[in-house]
Amino acid sequence: MQAFHIHYRNTQGTLMRILNAVSRRGLEMPSVHAEAAGQNHRVTLLLEVAPKQVGQLCREWYAIVDVTEVRSAAHGHEQADAWAAPHPPASTNGSGQSAQAALA
Amino acid sequence: MIRGAEIVLRCLEAEGVDLVFGYPGGAIMPLYDALDGSGVRHILTRHEQGAVFAAEGYARVTGRVGVAIATSGPGATNLVTGIADAKMDSVPLVCITGQVRSPLIGTDAFQETEVFGVTLSLTKWSRLVRTLDEIPEVIAEGFHWARSGRPGPVVIDIPTDLLKAKKEFAGRVKFAAGTSPTRNEESAFAAPIVALLQQAARPVALVGAGAKLGGAIPQLRQLLDDLNIPTFATVHGLGAVPSESPYYLGMVGMHGTRAANMALHETDLLLVFGARLDDRVTGEPTRFAPHAKIVHFEIDPAQLDRVRACDVPVIGDLAETIPAFHEALRRIPRSRKSGETWGTQPDGSLADWSEWRAVACGRERAELDPRGLAQPTIRFLDELFGRLPQNSVVIADVGQHQMWAAQRYRANSPRGFITSGGLGAMGFALPAAVGVQLAKPDACVLCVSGDGGFQMNIQELATVHRLGLPVKMVIIDNKYLGMVRQWQQLFYERNYAETDLSDNPDFVEIAKAYKIHAWRLNEDAMREFPVASETGDLIDSFLRSQQPELLVFDCHPEANVYPMVPAGAALSEMVFEEE
Numbered sequence: 163m164q165a166f167h168i169h170y171r172n173t174q175g176t177l178m179r180i181l182n183a184v185s186r187r188g189l190e191m192p193s194v195h196a197e198a199a200g201q202n203h204r205v206t207l208l209l210e211v212a213p214k215q216v217g218q219l220c221r222e223w224y225a226i227v228d229v230t231e232v233r234s235a236a237h238g239h240e241q242a243d244a245w246a247a248p249h250p251p252a253s254t255n256g257s258g259q260s261a262q263a264a265l266a
Numbered sequence: 267m268i269r270g271a272e273i274v275l276r277c278l279e280a281e282g283v284d285l286v287f288g289y290p291g292g293a294i295m296p297l298y299d300a301l302d303g304s305g306v307r308h309i310l311t312r313h314e315q316g317a318v319f320a321a322e323g324y325a326r327v328t329g330r331v332g333v334a335i336a337t338s339g340p341g342a343t344n345l346v347t348g349i350a351d352a353k354m355d356s357v358p359l360v361c362i363t364g365q366v367r368s369p370l371i372g373t374d375a376f377q378e379t380e381v382f383g384v385t386l387s388l389t390k391w392s393r394l395v396r397t398l399d400e401i402p403e404v405i406a407e408g409f410h411w412a413r414s415g416r417p418g419p420v421v422i423d424i425p426t427d428l429l430k431a432k433k434e435f436a437g438r439v440k441f442a443a444g445t446s447p448t449r450n451e452e453s454a455f456a457a458p459i460v461a462l463l464q465q466a467a468r469p470v471a472l473v474g475a476g477a478k479l480g481g482a483i484p485q486l487r488q489l490l491d492d493l494n495i496p497t498f499a500t501v502h503g504l505g506a507v508p509s510e511s512p513y514y515l516g517m518v519g520m521h522g523t524r525a526a527n528m529a530l531h532e533t534d535l536l537l538v539f540g541a542r543l544d545d546r547v548t549g550e551p552t553r554f555a556p557h558a559k560i561v562h563f564e565i566d567p568a569q570l571d572r573v574r575a576c577d578v579p580v581i582g583d584l585a586e587t588i589p590a591f592h593e594a595l596r597r598i599p600r601s602r603k604s605g606e607t608w609g610t611q612p613d614g615s616l617a618d619w620s621e622w623r624a625v626a627c628g629r630e631r632a633e634l635d636p637r638g639l640a641q642p643t644i645r646f647l648d649e650l651f652g653r654l655p656q657n658s659v660v661i662a663d664v665g666q667h668q669m670w671a672a673q674r675y676r677a678n679s680p681r682g683f684i685t686s687g688g689l690g691a692m693g694f695a696l697p698a699a700v701g702v703q704l705a706k707p708d709a710c711v712l713c714v715s716g717d718g719g720f721q722m723n724i725q726e727l728a729t730v731h732r733l734g735l736p737v738k739m740v741i742i743d744n745k746y747l748g749m750v751r752q753w754q755q756l757f758y759e760r761n762y763a764e765t766d767l768s769d770n771p772d773f774v775e776i777a778k779a780y781k782i783h784a785w786r787l788n789e790d791a792m793r794e795f796p797v798a799s800e801t802g803d804l805i806d807s808f809l810r811s812q813q814p815e816l817l818v819f820d821c822h823p824e825a826n827v828y829p830m831v832p833a834g835a836a837l838s839e840m841v842f843e844e845e
Contacts, residue, residue, distance in 0.1 A: 174393055175386055182387045217571055225568035227391050227411055253455040253580045253587070 163192075163237035164211050166219070171228040172203040180205060180229065183222045187215065202230060208237055267432040270398050271300035274362065274424065277405040279305045280438035283333055285324065285704060287317040289344075291337025292377060294364030296429035309704065309733070312725035314341050316697035318348025319723065322357050323701030326684045327659055329481075331358040331412050332701065338364050339377030342423070343384060347691050349419045350388045354688025355502065356479055358417035360408050361385075365394065368425040381423050390418030398431050406441040414443065416566040417479060455580045455587070456594030459537075459561050462578070463595070466535035466559075469495045472518060472547075475502035476540010476565060478680040482584040486539060489592045496533075498526035500541050501672050501687045508678040519547040520831045521669040524840060527831065530555055531838035538562045538576070540584050542569045544688065553836035563587050637843055640670070640825035642792035643742060647674045649797055649805055650712065650740065658710040659684060659702050663695035663719035665749040667742035669827045671714050693722025696739065700726060703735040710738065710809055717743040717770050727780040730814045737814050741773055744821040752826045756844060757833075768823075777816040784816035 170176045177196055184191055184207065193208035211219065220232045268276075274297060278286070287309045290298045301308050311317040318334040325332030332352075336345050342363040352359040366375040382394045391411040393404045401424070408420040463469055471493065477486040483506055490497055490507060497507055498518040507514050516523035518530055527549075530536070536558040541547065543562075548554035551573045562569075562576040563584055570579050580587050647670055651660070660675060662668040662685040675683050684702065686694040699713035720741050730737050742748075747765040754762050777784035791801045808815050829840035 175382065178383075178386055186387065214571070214575075218568075221567040221570060225416075225566055253582065 164209050164216055165235050165237045166207045166209065166223075167204055167231075167233045168207070168223050168229060169199060169202050169204050169231040170226070171230065172198075173228045176226060176228040177203070177205060179226045180223055183219055183226075184209060187219075189215075268435050269296060269300060269429065270401055270424070270431050270433075271296040271429040272304070273398075273401050273433075273435050274405065274429070275300055275304040275306050276435060277402050277438065278333065281331065281405065281409045283331070285309065286333040286335055287311055287320040287324070287701065288335030289314045289317055289337070289341060291339075291341045291364065293338035293366055293426040294335060294341070294362075294429075295337075296426060297335065297362070297364065297424075308335070309700070310729070311697060311700070312728050313723065314344035315347055315693065316700070316723050316726045316729065318345045318359070318361065319351070319691075319694050319697035320701035320704075320726075320729075321359055321361075322348055322352055322694075323661065323684065323698030324705045325352075325357050325359055325701075326355075326698070327681050327702045328705045329358075329479075329681070331360055331409055334359065334361045336361070336363050337377065338366055338381070338426075339379045341377075342381040343379055346385060346388065347689070349385055349421065351686050351689040351691045351694065352419035353388050353390070355686065356417050356475060357419065358412040359419040360405075360412050361419065361421045363421065363423045364429065365423045365425040367427040368396075369427075371425065381421060385419075385421045388419065389421050390416075392421040392423070394423045395425065395428055398428050398433050401428070402436075402439040403441070406439045410441045410443060455578070456591045457598075459578060459580070459591055460594050460598050462535055462559055462561065463493075464598075468529075468533045469493075469535040469537065470529050470533040471495055471497040471537045471539065472500070472530070472541055473497060473503040473506045473539050474500045474541025475506075476563070477503075477506050477584050477588070480540065480565060480584040482540075482588050483680045485585060485588045485592065489588055489595075492592065492595065493537075495537075496526075496529045498522065498530065500547055501683075501685060503541065504672060504675055504683045505677055505680045509676045510678075517672055518837075520549070521673065521827050521829065522831075522837070523673070524829055527829070527837040527840055531836065533558045536560045538564070539588070540564060542688075543573050545573060548573050549831045549837040549839075550834050553838075556836075563591075639822040640827070642789035643667075643819065643821045643825055644670055644674060645792040645795065645797070646787070646789070646819055647671055647714075649792070649802065650809070651676060653802070653806055653809055654712065655710045655809070657706070657708065658682065658712060659706060661685065661695045661699045661702060661711065661713045663713075663715040664690045664692045665716040665719060665747070666744070666752065666825070666827045667714055667716045667748075667821075669749075670742075673827075692716075692719035694719070696720060696723050696737075697726045697729070699737045699739070700729050700733070700735060703737050704733070711736070712809070713737055713739045715739070715741050716748060717741055717745060717767055717773070718747045720773070721770075724776065727777060727782055727816075731780050731782055735814055736812050738809055738811070739814070739816045741816070741818045742821050743770065743773065743818050744823050744825060745770055746823055748821075748825070749827070751824075752830075755824070755826070756830075756841075773816065773818045782814045782816055783811075784818065786818045786820065788820050789822060 196205040223229050223232045285307050314336040321332030321334040366378045412420045497513050498515045515526040518526040534557050536555050554574050560576040561578040563580045660683050662671040695713045695715045703711040745768045751765040774784040
């Protein structure tokens with residue numbers, strides 16, 4: 163199980179677009195929790211996903227106009243230091259770290 | 267005080283819109299009422315799908331935002347296929363739909379459809395307008411998102427009471443977007459790619475639509491000239507690279523050239539420029555470019571790693587990332603030219619990739635159809651394309667004729683070949699040609715359809731006639747849904763279930779009913795080579811006519827498109843005839 167935090171501006175349809183990225187893949191959504199977070203909103207999703215889908219989902223969420231931040235962690239390990247490499251996706255650089263971020 | 271409808275039109279004008287395509291109806295009537303006297307010209311199509319495809323054609327050939335207008339309910343739902351098409355092919359499109367009066371929303375009122383919800387997953391951005399005050403802001407933001415980054419479709423749904431209501435119009439609102447979260451901060455990506463290039467023995471380049479969408483064609487061509495490595499294009503990348511370039515191997519993918527597909531299979535370094543790498547390009551993804559590291563230049567991070575993982579992502583506008591890479595390439599001395607070590611193929615069949623180019627551009631015609639059933643059609647397309655004036659645009663529908671046209675297209679204009687590639691929407695070509703011809707009144711616009719697809723939007727012959735557009739329409743008539751029939755032949759034991767169209771209407775007579783000149787050419791006219799001078803003259807006069815013209819070409823019913831990569835096969839496993 164993977165946990166995702168997606169921060170977004172609460173404009174028309176943005177939450178639906180976030181959820182659509184999940185439903186179009188036929189994934190179950192055992193837990194969805196959306197709430198105000200500062201000036202924006204945040205939705206937390208628990209999903210059973212294949213490892214490759216983690217990166218695909220993160221990048222698809224980032225392509226949504228009003229999504230501002232995406233983070234993911236294995237469920238049960240969501241303490242601050244366990245959240246995955248920083249997004250947004252970035253190009254590769256000499257160290258390869260950014261490439262890992264882009265494709266995480 | 268002016269009406270909301272007039273505010274909409276003034277906002278469209280402020281966005282540079284002078285041409286829209288649409289179809290009137292109840293909820294959108296106030297907007298139509300306000301058209302007269304505005305600076306916006308409206309083109310009436312005969313179906314909302316015709317309107318949205320025409321807007322797409324206009325957008326695809328100009329790079330500007332296309333605008334389609336429809337009423338609520340069925341008017342809006344008839345736009346859906348075009349919206350999906352624009353999403354798949356990254357077309358900047360704004361659809362404005364009327365909605366039932368605000369108090370009726372949610373009551374299942376007459377012609378009420380929740381178009382916002384229906385199109386949510388197909389749009390890049392959308393809004394249901396709730397107040398008169400927000401109209402300028404919504405339109406400004408909608409146009410921004412339609413044309414920015416990876417372009418795409420936008421839907422703006424406006425209740426009819428807001429279109430009728432009046433208020434003071436303060437003028438255009440400019441939308442200022444925040445910093446894109448995917449923007450490239452530096453060009454540190456370039457050095458690792460140069461290093462990979464220096465190590466590679468068989469590097470290749472794959473060009474998609476991204477370079478033309480990003481206005482990066484000159485930069486891309488300069489880079490490729492310098493790289494001088496085998497290069498091929500997706501169907502949307504056709505024209506991005508001049509076909510006479512010594513390194514160009516043609517189209518890649520399911521019906522790509524043998525040369526392009528084999529080079530892609532053998533490469534050890536694949537540079538992808540603005541292509542999504544969808545399944546029609548990759549074949550079986552687990553066996554796509556099996557020996558290669560992949561460098562992917564792409565503006566939309568959502569396209570990375572979808573079908574096949576890439577090793578080096580380069581996220582950003584290709585107009586920025588390509589020059590940055592090229593600059594790094596120029597700074598670092600290379601011990602040899604990248605392509606020089608091509609030629610160590612184990613079977614020795616093609617000792618040098620330049621020989622592959624000879625295959626791609628020389629004997630290719632035989633490669634396309636060994637049994638010869640498609641030869642007359644291929645020759646016919648060659649005759650057509652070879653006689654096109656310089657400023658021509660070819661619009662292909664969807665099916666066998668689309669792939670033949672893509673294989674034979676040789677022009678060098680990045681926006682000279684237009685088709686529904688991602689969605690593969692039959693019926694696209696004729697209305698799209700209307701939009702293209704209106705955008706390019708002096709261009710020769712050639713619309714190539716099949717007999718199945720042409721009938722899907724045949725009503726737009728009325729639009730062509732009304733406007734007197736000199737569109738040259740060709741129907742490749744094989745009296746089948748040809749591509750489906752081909753798959754039935756090859757993979758379903760010739761069970762031609764529901765693909766027989768032998769009872770087609772007489773297209774020539776139909777065109778005449780629309781007051782459009784039409785004639786028929788039998789494929790026998792293409793059996794002699796070169797073609798008879800009378801036939802050539804007929805084709806010339808067809809292409810140079812100042813009136814709309816329809817030419818029906820009789821194609822063999824069982825002509826097939828080859829090469830073909832069967833579903834689930836690798837690109838190297840092309841078939842060249844029925845086994």
